[in-house]
Amino acid sequence: MDFNYTEEQLALQNTLRRFIARDYPFEHRRALAKSADGFDRAAWKTFADFGILALPFHEDFGGLNGNAVDTMLVMEMLGRGLALEPYVSTVVLCGGLIRDAGSAAQKEALLPAIAGGELMLALAHFEPGGRYELDRVATTASATGSGWQLDGAKAVVLGAPAADKLIVSARDGSGISLFLVDAKAPGVTLRTYPTQDGARAADIRLSKVMVGADALLGTAGNALPVIERALDYANAAFCAEAVGIMSALNEVTLEYLKTRKQFGQPIGKFQALQHRMADMVIATEQARSMATLAAVRVDSADVALRNRSVAATKAYVGAQARFVGQQAVQLHGGMGVVDELNVAHYFKRLTMIGLTFGDADYHLGRFSDTLLAA
């Protein structure tokens, strides 16, 4: 049992902390959120220089052989900076899918490009009307002789507007499969929009989209376990991001309690607010413990243990994040509900994390059902 980061991990954390403080201040982020891309392409190149785009890949493919604890540390820092770059979509989700399911040729073609910051991807899996159900895939894949034809609709595909390629889940006779699809391929239509937290996403229609046989990622019909694993990774990453945000929110809220004066004294002298702040700190420390658990267990080969740990974490962190976010707004009073301060933006991001890839209720149910097996 060891709760310490390695020297390399601490160095990476420092690098990112400095980057966020110096090159990614809140006003810069505000401008990015309103820009056409919705994120900073220069920052993406910097991420490539830092190596974080290469983190979870094998060194044979330009990677750094990192583990999920490394990803946790990155996500916590990106959370503090409210970074808008589609790191989870490209590196954690799609990078993870290619790493886990891709052929040697696919890995050689794609992973070094991701690591170098030249290729962005998005996972088009969930569908309208399917809520968070993993196996609810109505998009079809029909064999054409030379490849596949894809038809269907995908909901709220995070990072899709910037993606060069999509990874699309579709069903054929044998089950669910994954396909690499050029985002500009004929028949792919994106309805793009910003999300509540300033990121970018799209609903996607696939109409007679033709892909070659080499577009199949993994074996036909067997994608579900791979998708489940990638989403576990993404959820573990989101939980770490949430913890970074919660820590940052606690810092700004504490500062506000110490400086804002009412009734002739700092409002932090009032016990009702002191206790609320204490509750926020407790919630954050407990959430941090769970995010650590998820990061360590998501790398486990024991699928049941991995599922259970990530479900537990997303359910727990989701609830704590909701509490901390809402209370940070409350403790800032009127200043909590204005666009000007970062508080509202942290709160919105936390809220959206809570609704992405399964909310706290969904994951509580997943976890709770494991009690029946016990």
Next chain:
Amino acid sequence: MDLNFTAEEQLFREDVRSFLRAKLPGEISRKVLGGKHLAKNDFVRWQQILHAQGWGAVAWPVAHGGTGWNPVQQHIFDEECADAGAPLQLPFGLKMVAPVIMAFGNPAQQQYFLPRIIDGTDWWCQGYSEPGSGSDLASLKMRAVRVNSPEGDHYVVNGQKTWNTLGQYADWIFCLVRTSNEGRRQEGISFLLIDMKTPGITVRPIIMLDGEHEINEVWFEDVKVPVENLIGEENKGWTYAKFLLGHERTGIAGVGRSKRELKKLKEIAAKESNHDRPLIEDQRFRDRIAQVELELMALEITNLRVISAEGEKRAPGPEASILKIKGSEIQQLLSELKMQALGHYALPYVEEALDAGWPGDALMDGYGDYSAPLSGQYFNIRKTTIYGGSNEIQKNIISQMILGL
């Protein structure tokens, strides 16, 4: 970063387990696991068994008979003891007064008291709270007046202490007493060790809401205490008291015991039925179990994080308050769900069923041997968010000492 126990730690766990299998008497563990009444001798006997193994006070420094185990080993030990149904080692001697004697007592006090604590000779109780001094401990009034006399200098103590847990069995009590009314009120407090057999001491039971005699009030009327029983310096007792409270909070997370109780809750929910199916299949109830389990999973890791950090600097800091708050809330939630699982059979109060060996009653069909203690435990465990510094006081500590508000 690695949450897995190392091979060495696993081996250590095996050692503790085989010790418990061999040495923990079944008649004691059955009482603990079944929530039955424990006698004084059950506690003492277990302390003697641990001491014979060299594990009487695992957290103490080796020089005083401790084990030298690191915090993770101590955690494993606690967890295994709880799981096996070992009685809780009462904290009053081992975890409260002993660290104070080690840190601030003189060599004579250390040589006399510490061996008698670790081998189970002396039973200690705590004399902190007074009827008018609960959360506001520094307002305490019990007086100790120093008297010079040819037979030996002593203090004459007058006043009252309350909430003395298991004080009815105690040989000794450690007390905060007022020795001065000068200056800040914290500066007039001293720390005295008092022999419970001294004339002038009266112990009166306080019956708790579960009907049990667990706590007492202790009256002192012209009680003569030799000055040799003063810890450290006169009027410096508040420093020692705060030191002690820090130690009290560390064990209070109670992760090992809560894991055991969670297991028990799941067993009960599998045994009780609802619509002819096990209660655990009821999603509303199962989700509530799941929610407590999540809290406990998080607390277990938070606890390990705190004790690992503590390994480097020893004295537990204010973050122990987090453990106290979450630990006590979890204990309460678990006790509530166990009671709730019984449905109507949470209502009967059958006193004799709390004694070991109760044969059950043929006319009470749905009332298992395990049912009897559960409602009483729920009522009793309300104390956990009140004692050891109420959870509201803990939040004051967090906001003032950690956050600087």
